[in-house]
Amino acid sequence: MSKSVKYIVAILLLLIANFWLFFSGGSKEVKSSEKYFNAEDLEGVSAFEFTYDLDTINISKTGEGWIVNDQYLADQGFINTLISVLERVEVKSTLGNLETQILGSVTVEFDFNSRYRFQYATNPNKTRSYFLTDAGVKEVSVPGYRDNVVDIFTLHPDQWRDRTIFDGSWRTIQKIIIENEEGDNFQILFDEKFFLINGNQPADSSAVIGYLNQFERFQANEMISTGRFNEMDSIAGTEPFARLSIEDIKYETPIRLEIFRNKPNQPYHLVQDQDGQRMVIDARRVRQILSNPDRLN
Template sequence: MSKTIKYAIAVAILLGLNLALFLNDSSNDAPKAEKYFLSEDLEGVSRFTFAIEKDSVVIERSEQGWILNDQYKADEGFINTLISILEKVEVGRTIDDWNREVLGNVEVEFDFNTRYRFQIATNPTKTKSYFITNDIAKEVAVPGYRDNVIDIFTLHPDQWRDRTIVDGSWRTIQKIKVEKQNGESFEIAFNDNFFTVNGDAPYDSSAVVDYLNQFQQFQANEMISKRRFPDLDSLSDSEPLARVLIDDLKDENPTLLQIYPDDEKRGYHLVIDHTGQQMVIDGRRVQQILSNPDGLN
């Protein structure tokens, strides 16, 4: 499981890194290749549907932003990555009468009206991508994009979810309370003009500000649905390593994070919030959260 989840996180990171490669088009002088989609059509995309093996992903545009499977807010950055990829997909050779394996089905809806459907496939060495309609396959690629184009369609539904847990800073956070199972617990609270640490004025006010600012657009490495990783489900039945309460002005209710120990040295921690949502967060970031920024108090 450890390798599986590390791979899942790595895929998410690589997609973000590779985005810069194909957003920067340095081939202005090259002949124009045939694009698979028209850019003006993709400006009106209203829904994506991917059916890959047992997983089904439906991402639909709404007044509240992109929604995943009618349940979760989708990661806007990943949606933009997907649209950018499709805008730059170029067509290569054509293979008539495709009779090889297909990996799944994709449907793109435009303006909540028309829909375009195609299947996806790859070659045995997984170095080429194909879009297939009516048994006719088009080899497709994105210049400068090193990964297989179809890989983005095979992401687990969890990987399309918005990973933002809290978005606060020293200007909006009212209190943070860290309770550890073993070791020093501490509380940072706003009092009149500034913050106190365990009820006293801090020795290092800049360190306190830096500590609070780490919660700006604070994201998990990945959201984890229950039963996806049974050993993480089992870990959730154990005693948490620590509990972190974050009270921010922008949130109606405080955010409570229960952090579980990394006994197997995975490099990340299981974290469960006050709604019961599971996620994983990098071990170094967890260490920063659990470290008193004003250690002399």
Template sequence: MSKSIKYIIAVVVLLGLNLALFFSDSSSQSPQAEKYFLSEDLEGVSRFLFMVDGDTTMIERSEQGWTLNDQYKADEGFVNTLISVLERVEAGRTIENWDQEIMGSVEVEFDFNSRYRFQFSSNATKTKSYFITDGKAKEVAVPGYRDNVVDIFTLHPDQWRDRMIFDGSWRTIQNIKVENAQGDDFEISFNDKFFLIDGNTPGDSSAVINYLNQFQQFQANEMISRGRFPDLDSIGGVTPIAKVMIDDIKSEDQTVLEIYPSKSGQAYHLVKNNAGQQMVIDARRVREILIKPTGSN
């Protein structure tokens, strides 16, 4: 597995663990420290704009929630984490004339009106963070947060996307059909009071319920835009090894997931849905949704 793919799969877990550590360490915050942002200002944030290495990430509040780059739904949890980080940022020493590398820039909009802009950077060992305005840098940190503050601004736009691709359970799913070139095809369909497997009454109803409940808040490990990883684009050009088609009472449209082969040693699969999105999903989870529930007659 390439380093880049390892990173995209692990970033959500790592970021969550690190943030959990600093949120639980509120006792370490100093009441005398100077906060970089006012909490009341951040309560009215309406847009974030990050510009790093040619990538632009715009996260904007709308009536439907947070939107990413005018195209995708943003991950609400990640956006809330970002706001929480900025609420806790404390400013330390000042460097009057900053002449070091600039990593990128940030623009924060408040109440769809006023905007605050700053650049950001780090030291050579990536252990310190700096916010820079008018050539003057402030060293910033979040008490209890072990990682570099500015790292959150350097996430790829894909990593801010909402990863929810389906949310259903045995109470809402009406039909699932699995076509598996490397295993058994099967179909689970609701019939009056319960489900049939390939038209037959299942011997173990709990196995069917457990199988269907795998799709509750079913998230991708990460959404992947085309062109970001050429090797995944290449895999996406071959024939899928499996297809999962789901009908749910909450949705007018069927959800279709096409699963592509993984390379030797890869612990994930490229998956495409019928909305034209592509993503990576852990190989273990893929295996579980391709196996027919046990106990069928």
């Protein structure tokens, strides 16, 4: 058999194979991935309850936004992320049995009425996520989501809280007072047209504006409740080394923060507000806050 004949036979075989795939079951469309939740149902979600270890977290929708444990305003953006993740959860497979420890449970409330509850678990390597109900066990995942799905249910209640401390800018701030045992004490006061620093015209007005604008959407790294970390409780028992007071036209009363010394190589400071709420703030940001803008040149 010549080479040309061999080529013709090979081409014919390929054509036959293609026609067979096209007209046989192999040509059927691939079934789309099964979503665990109905996206329309999640549009009406009104509450979540997560249990993990000894913690129970209730996050409920109110007229003022999402509230954590009936006490703290939740991080609204984080709630939106949670709902987005749940909308994208897909079922990878259905399992008969699951020989691993159940981590906790999730209850999702819809329209302040009906509830759906499932338990969750992961494998020893924490690379797979499982949702369990009376109907069976589903291995689930979220395409493109780098973290293990169930990790979002194991967060501490503090991590769901709104981290916003203050939201103002040079257009709304009226007065700032810094008391610093380890640096400058200074005051920035709006005086009819612009700001005075310690009663004097600033050397660089743009430096003042830049300083004040760092308080726009100013957030803590994380909120810290009493008793969560022994080290933070110990630091809170010491005297703060710096204090910050901010008066703004949008706030009825001044925002006051006490800043505590950090330990060697600790990249953050414990900070406490006028209501006794504790938080941690990056040490670099604390240095910027305590820096007199009139001494930056």
